[in-house]
Amino acid sequence: MDKLDLNTKAQELRELLGEDANSPVDIFSLANQIDGLTLVYYPLGENISGMCVRDKEVKLIAINSTMSYGRQRFSLAHEFYHLYFDDESGFNVCSKNLDPKSENEKCAGQFASYFLAPYKALRAAIKKVAGDQRLSVNHVIELEQYFGMSHLAMFWRLVSEGYLSADKLEDFSSGVISAARYLGFDDKLYKPTSVEFQKRTYGHYLKQVEELRQKDLVSSGKIDELLLDAFRDDIVFGLNEIDWEGEAID
Ligand SMILES: [Zn+2]
Secondary structure (H helix, E strand, O other): OOHHHHHHHHHHHHHHOOOOOOOOOOHHHHHHHOOOEEEEEEOOOOOEEEEEEEOOOOEEEEEEOOOOHHHHHHHHHHHHHHHHHOOOOOEEEEEOOOOOOOHHHHHHHHHHHHHHOOHHHHHHHHHHHHOOOOOOHHHHHHHHHHHOOOHHHHHHHHHHOOOOOHHHHHHHHOOHHHHHHHOOOOHHHHOOOOHHHOOEEEEHHHHHHHHHHHOOOOOHHHHHHHHHHOOOHHHHOOOOHHHHHOOOOO
């Protein structure tokens, strides 16, 4: 695995998506801007973090919505690697294991880490939160909160850069959520998507259905069916009635 090359690829993709080289990114908003990409949130079980399907016609990423928000952000960055840089196949099912055997999966994971926390930006952030001190759990929490990365993903990144040693995993894994609260952070990063939103489709597929609807190309029953296939019963049945009033709440 060529880390320098993966960090460069992460920088290239940041640039392509209109991001600067160092700031934390709103990765789900970036995904919405990718032309032709359909993003599916789905409970994919205990072992799978995400999937990517791509060919000339289809660009689809699925994210396991039962994993923590921080992990979902990491998984999405991992799937970006498959979407943009992986020539091996058009189909990946990715394990949640952060230390996978496959070289390709290792690369996708390392890419994801660099995409969310670029090499230089992480170094600067470490200096800011810890100065010259040895890193503590609280420092790791501050770093993961800043870059929006899961606790484990940040831990392993710091191990890979020589800031922490792997045998500290247990010490660094307990009491993370309450420590984050004590430090004044929202605990959103550590929580899965709430059950009612765990199955949802966004992006290109929805745009295509809307195009069919606007052009009156299929019956309204068919439109409902297409939306239900995409787990969008919220649209079909108007489950968010309050939205009907039409005014955005700012
Ligand atoms: Zn993968």
